[in-house]
Amino acid sequence: MIGHILVVDGGGTKTAASLYDVRGDELASVMAGPSSLTQELEGGCATIAAVIEQLLLQTRTEAPDCSIVVGVAGAGNPVQRQALAAGLNAYPHLLITTDAQLALYGANLGRPVNVITLGTGSVAMQLTATGDTRQLGGWGFPIADHGGGAQLGFSAVQALIDAYDAGDIAQSPCLLALQDKIGTTRCDILAWVRQAKAKDYAALSHIVAQHSERCTLAHELMLKAAQAVDALIDKMGRDNILPIVLLGGMAQVIYPYLSQQHRQRIIPTQGSALSGGVLLAKKELERGPHGRRQ
Structure with a gap:
C-alpha cells in the first residue's frame, strides 16, 4: 500500500x-x-x-x-x-x-493552460482539455533556449568581448559589473569562458536585469530576450485562447518587456x-x- x-x-x-x-x-x-x-x-x-x-x-x-x-x-x-x-x-x-x-x-x-518556463533555459508547454500535452522549445543551451537566462548571459558576454576590443567597456555600467564577475583582462575572460557552463551564463543574466533601467546595452539585451519569448508564445498560443502562465527565475524580469497582447493573457501561477x-x-x-x- x-x-x-x-x-x-x-x-x-x-x-x-x-x-x-x-x-x-x-x-x-x-x-x-x-x-x-x-x-x-x-x-x-x-x-x-x-x-x-x-x-x-x-x-x-x-x-x-x-x-x-x-x-x-x-x-x-x-x-x-x-x-x-x-x-x-x-x-x-x-x-x-x-x-x-x-x-x-x-x-x-x-x-488547460499554456506555460512558458524561463529559467536557465526556455520551454513552452500546453495542457489541453483532453489531457494532451504539447511542447515547443527546450532544446537546450547553447543551440536554443533563447529568452532563457543562459542565452541572456551569453549575449552579455559577447557584448563584453566586443566592448573590450573596442575599448569602451566604461560606457556601460552593466559591462563593468560583468567584469567584476568574470575578469578585467583578456586572459581572465578567456579562462572564464573556457570553463563556463549554462548555469554560469545564467547567473550573469541577473546582472543584466539589474542594470536594464539605467544601462542602454542592458536594456537592449532584455528587449532581445523578450522578443524571443514573444516568438515562443506566438508559436504556442496562436491557435488557442488558453491562459498563459510564466514560470521560472527569469519570468518576472522578462514580463515587463513582453508585448501588451501577451501580457493581457498571463495569469498568476x-x-x-x-x-x-x-x-x-x-x-x-x-x-x-x-x-x-x-
Missing part, C-alpha cells in the same frame, strides 16, 4: 524535492544544486539519487511505500532518461518526466512544479499499482 508521494524538480540551477502524504500534505523538503541531465548527466543523476535518499532517511519512509515522481531537465532525451532510470532502479514506483511537465501540471492545477508532481502521482495511483516508469 503506497502511503507517500515524493517529488523531485530538477533544473539547471537547483533541485527541489519534497515528501508528501497521499492527501498531498508536505511532510519534508530538501534543496540541492543543479541536476540537469543535459548539462551534466552523471552529476545530475547523482544529485537526484541523493535527494531522494535524504528524504526517505529523514522521514524513515520505505521505498516500496512511496510513489516517486522525478521531473528533470533533459529527461526528454531517451538516452539521458534511461541513464537516470538505471540509477534509480531500487525504487519500485517511479515516474520520470521533464521538469517542464511538472510545471505544466502545477501552473493551473491540472487545468496556481501551483508549483512540486504540486504538479503530486497531481501526476495521484493520477498514477488512480490507475492502480504501477511499476517502474520512464
Whole structure:
C-alpha cells in the first residue's frame, strides 16, 4: 500500500524535492544544486539519487511505500532518461518526466493552460482539455533556449568581448559589473569562458536585469530576450485562447518587456512544479499499482 508521494524538480540551477502524504500534505523538503541531465548527466543523476535518499532517511519512509515522481531537465532525451532510470532502479514506483511537465501540471492545477518556463533555459508547454500535452522549445543551451537566462548571459558576454576590443567597456555600467564577475583582462575572460557552463551564463543574466533601467546595452539585451519569448508564445498560443502562465527565475524580469497582447493573457501561477508532481502521482495511483516508469 503506497502511503507517500515524493517529488523531485530538477533544473539547471537547483533541485527541489519534497515528501508528501497521499492527501498531498508536505511532510519534508530538501534543496540541492543543479541536476540537469543535459548539462551534466552523471552529476545530475547523482544529485537526484541523493535527494531522494535524504528524504526517505529523514522521514524513515520505505521505498516500496512511496510513489516517486522525478521531473528533470533533459529527461526528454531517451538516452539521458534511461541513464537516470538505471540509477534509480531500487525504487519500485517511479515516474520520470521533464521538469517542464511538472510545471505544466502545477501552473493551473491540472487545468488547460499554456506555460512558458524561463529559467536557465526556455520551454513552452500546453495542457489541453483532453489531457494532451504539447511542447515547443527546450532544446537546450547553447543551440536554443533563447529568452532563457543562459542565452541572456551569453549575449552579455559577447557584448563584453566586443566592448573590450573596442575599448569602451566604461560606457556601460552593466559591462563593468560583468567584469567584476568574470575578469578585467583578456586572459581572465578567456579562462572564464573556457570553463563556463549554462548555469554560469545564467547567473550573469541577473546582472543584466539589474542594470536594464539605467544601462542602454542592458536594456537592449532584455528587449532581445523578450522578443524571443514573444516568438515562443506566438508559436504556442496562436491557435488557442488558453491562459498563459510564466514560470521560472527569469519570468518576472522578462514580463515587463513582453508585448501588451501577451501580457493581457498571463495569469498568476496556481501551483508549483512540486504540486504538479503530486497531481501526476495521484493520477498514477488512480490507475492502480504501477511499476517502474520512464
